[in-house]
Amino acid sequence: MTDTICALATAIGGAIGIIRISGPQSLEILSHIFIKDLSDAQPNTIHYGHIKNGEEIVDEVLVSIFRAPHSYTGEDSAEISCHGSRYILNKVLELLIQHGCRMANPGEYTQRAFLNGKMDLSQAEAVADLIASGNKATHQIAMSQLRGVFSSELSQLREQLLKLTSLLELELDFSDHEDLEFADRSELLDIAKKINNRIISLAQSFETGQALKNGIPVAIVGKTNVGKSTLLNRLLHDDRAIVSSVHGTTRDTIEDTIDLHGVTFRFIDTAGIRQTTDEIEQIGISRTFAAIEKARIVLWLIDAEPTAEDVQEMLNRCKGKSLLIIQNKIDIQSATQPPLELRSLATIGTQETSNLKPQTSNLQPQTSNLKPQASNLLRISAKQGTNLDQLEQAIFDAADIPELTEQDIIVSSARQYHSLLSAQENLSRVLASLESGLSGDLVSEDLKIVLDNLSEITGQGRILANEVLENIFTHFCIGK
Numbered sequence: 001m002t003d004t005i006c007a008l009a010t011a012i013g014g015a016i017g018i019i020r021i022s023g024p025q026s027l028e029i030l031s032h033i034f035i036k037d038l039s040d041a042q043p044n045t046i047h048y049g050h051i052k053n054g055e056e057i058v059d060e061v062l063v064s065i066f067r068a069p070h071s072y073t074g075e076d077s078a079e080i081s082c083h084g085s086r087y088i089l090n091k092v093l094e095l096l097i098q099h100g101c102r103m104a105n106p107g108e109y110t111q112r113a114f115l116n117g118k119m120d121l122s123q124a125e126a127v128a129d130l131i132a133s134g135n136k137a138t139h140q141i142a143m144s145q146l147r148g149v150f151s152s153e154l155s156q157l158r159e160q161l162l163k164l165t166s167l168l169e170l171e172l173d174f175s176d177h178e179d180l181e182f183a184d185r186s187e188l189l190d191i192a193k194k195i196n197n198r199i200i201s202l203a204q205s206f207e208t209g210q211a212l213k214n215g216i217p218v219a220i221v222g223k224t225n226v227g228k229s230t231l232l233n234r235l236l237h238d239d240r241a242i243v244s245s246v247h248g249t250t251r252d253t254i255e256d257t258i259d260l261h262g263v264t265f266r267f268i269d270t271a272g273i274r275q276t277t278d279e280i281e282q283i284g285i286s287r288t289f290a291a292i293e294k295a296r297i298v299l300w301l302i303d304a305e306p307t308a309e310d311v312q313e314m315l316n317r318c319k320g321k322s323l324l325i326i327q328n329k330i331d332i333q334s335a336t337q338p339p340l341e342l343r344s345l346a347t348i349g350t351q352e353t354s355n356l357k358p359q360t361s362n363l364q365p366q367t368s369n370l371k372p373q374a375s376n377l378l379r380i381s382a383k384q385g386t387n388l389d390q391l392e393q394a395i396f397d398a399a400d401i402p403e404l405t406e407q408d409i410i411v412s413s414a415r416q417y418h419s420l421l422s423a424q425e426n427l428s429r430v431l432a433s434l435e436s437g438l439s440g441d442l443v444s445e446d447l448k449i450v451l452d453n454l455s456e457i458t459g460q461g462r463i464l465a466n467e468v469l470e471n472i473f474t475h476f477c478i479g480k
Helices: 026-033 086-098 107-114 121-132 136-146 151-173 184-216 228-236 279-294 309-317 343-347 354-358 388-399 414-436 440-456 466-473
Strands: 005-006 014-022 045-053 056-066 077-082 216-222 254-260 263-269 295-303 322-327
Touching: 005 086, 005 107, 014 026, 014 107, 026 045, 026 056, 026 077, 026 086, 045 086, 056 086, 077 086, 107 121, 107 466, 121 136, 121 151, 121 414, 121 440, 121 466, 136 151, 136 184, 136 263, 151 184, 151 440, 184 216, 184 263, 184 414, 216 228, 216 279, 228 254, 228 263, 228 295, 228 388, 254 388, 254 466, 263 388, 279 309, 295 309, 295 388, 322 388, 414 440
Parallel strands: 216 263, 216 295, 295 322
Antiparallel strands: 005 014, 014 077, 045 056, 056 077, 254 263
16 A cells, blocks of 8 residues: 545535545645645644645645554544635645545545554444444444454454364374373363354344344334324324325335434334225235335234234234234224223234244343233324323334443444354354264364354454455445
């Protein structure tokens, strides 16, 4: 990396714009356009002055100086803080390029930080996640990974695997001495099982990580004219969906997101479920069933006692999901009309209704009482907003997201997830080999493959193909 790069690090149009420069000639190039020579400037200093184009003053700026290796990229670098005018920022970039810089590629600053040993690959990916974080949960996941919590965990796993490999190879070196035993197979098996369980736990966190990253999908379903669109609008505090007394108004799914307690939920309003000969409405109902399949939480709106068949169908479609049953329109319920008790649920076996409990996660999930009992039926008025706060809390609880800290590890990268799956698959062969008493050299080779799988995640101790790095860093924004 002998070239020097530059890029705008902030959006155009603000009061202040920042231009980043990094590379061996950073300060020399900057000195050509700054009012004074910065070649010998001390690290971690800020200099006030003017950017000049010949005798013309372009802007009044502050220049921050960073020296290798104590900079973000590990190279000599600088940041120019100027006014946010499009003309000024483009002019400064133009002058830098005229004197020897080139425009940075997306993610090139972070890529240089990785290549210069300032961070490992998992931390580099966390930089992009931190920039993209849209709520408290995703911010904490990214910060945890950026601070190296995941890297530290992987390092500990690698140390244990290396210990296993060393004991097995030591056993091979002294295989002629039958009276010497360096590796107790039962002890090795116990250690390998613990490592395997931890890798499985990390891989299982990917589902939660993806849900938090993309928004937890919540499908709002029910018969026509039960108030699904009204509920969506009430939750979003916006007239997002058309509300009408005409049955079958919603013909397609409508999506939008809200933030509940620092977690993003992606709500999907669906077409009402009913028997119809309308071809377009039938397509909409098919998409409703597809939305249920993709959802993690299903809100089943009812305004009348459902039949046993309705209950059975909904339970069958919601297996493995959190199902919340919500009675809507309590504002127009007659004073003499008894509240719904969902008597139909009594006809369904308790084993079949176990999916009404929220999903659990591997991170010490919060417990919940959401079971198919009449006392737990949520009663609301979407039109009046009655009990909406209780519904929002029930939705959050059903997501079963534990309170995250920066010490919790949640895998949110598909690349990291697939490496963990490969590690677990190869480690299962190690366990089988140890249990069957296979030769230590065969076990050792499989252990090395597991080590290689874990090294893929951090990029340490492994030569990565250029296309792997390009695939990671091209998804970054320019300037980072």
